[in-house]
Amino acid sequence: MSTSFDGFDLGSFWEESDYAREHYQDEPPTEELVRAIERELGYRLPRAYVELAGHRNGGIPLKQNHRTDKPTTWDDDGIAITGIFSIGRQKRYSLCGPLGSRFWVDEWDYPPIGVYFANTPTAGHDMVALDYRECGQEGEPKVVHVAQGDEFEITVVAEDFASFIRGLKDDDEYEAGA
Numbered sequence: 001m002s003t004s005f006d007g008f009d010l011g012s013f014w015e016e017s018d019y020a021r022e023h024y025q026d027e028p029p030t031e032e033l034v035r036a037i038e039r040e041l042g043y044r045l046p047r048a049y050v051e052l053a054g055h056r057n058g059g060i061p062l063k064q065n066h067r068t069d070k071p072t073t074w075d076d077d078g079i080a081i082t083g084i085f086s087i088g089r090q091k092r093y094s095l096c097g098p099l100g101s102r103f104w105v106d107e108w109d110y111p112p113i114g115v116y117f118a119n120t121p122t123a124g125h126d127m128v129a130l131d132y133r134e135c136g137q138e139g140e141p142k143v144v145h146v147a148q149g150d151e152f153e154i155t156v157v158a159e160d161f162a163s164f165i166r167g168l169k170d171d172d173e174y175e176a177g178a
Contacts, residue, residue, distance in 0.1 A: 004048035004162040005055075013165075015060040024058040024093045026086035037087050040096050043115050044138045045087065046130065048162035058086025058094060065174035066167050072155050073126055073147040078174065079157060081118040081128055093119065101129075111152050114141055125149050130161065 014020070029037070029050070038044050060083045067078045074080055085101070088094040095101050095115065104110040104127055118128035125148045130141040143164040145155045158164035 004051050005165070008166055010052070010055045013061055013063070014056050015062050017060065020058075020060040020083070022091075024060060024083050024086055024091055026057045026088045026091050026094060028054050028057050029087040034087055037089075037095055041101060041115055042137060043130070043132055043141075045115070046140060046161040048160065048165065049117070049130075050087070052084075052161075052165060053087045057088065058084055058091060060084075061165075061168055063168035063170045063173070065169045065171065066157055066164065067169070067174075068145065068155055068157055070155060072145050073150050073153075074120065074122070074145075079126075079128065079145045079155075080121055081168075082121055083119055085117045085119075108148060109152075110146055110148065111154070113144070113146075113154070116146075122149075128157065131156075 034050055065078055065080050072079050083093055086094040089096040091097050092099050101116040104116045105112050108124060110116060110127060113129060114132040115130040116127045117130060120126050127146050129144050129146055131144040132141045135141055140160055142156050143158040143161060145157050147153045158167055
């Protein structure tokens with residue numbers, strides 16, 4: 001069976017740390033949990049997100065930088081993330097957890113464009129989201145960077161979630177322009 005990550009090494013994708021296990025990483029989600037989280041969020045999660053969660057449900061990637069086509073508040077041509085939220089409710093950084101997607105909309109006034117799924121080194125002053133504005137609640141969302149400090153400017157990072165994950169670079173690759 002073909003998956004979104006065929007040929008991609010998920011075995012060396014994640015950082016192993018107590019912090020990641022405590023705040024991000026959860027058990028692989030069941031189909032029932034995925035559907036319940038989707039109902040709670042109001043959006044169908046991308047198949048690639050669910051597949052990634054089946055391998056490891058949330059955590060801190062070893063590669064945390066991604067190029068963009070235009071400047072962001074983070075860099076002239078890219079963004080950085082610090083973690084990817086798990087599909088669940090229990091972990092601090094889970095999609096429906098204490099600092100999950102709704103928190104950023106309800107408490108920080110981020111625009112309700114979809115699902116906020118990755119935080120950044122700015123501690124909430126910019127976030128990464130699945131943007132459903134063009135595709136609707138059931139479609140395949142783009143991945144965007146949303147800059148709170150720049151009047152919530154939205155910058156497209158990747159056309160879909162799988163491309164976002166495949167496009168993450170480590171510091172050396174990013175600095176070398178790879």
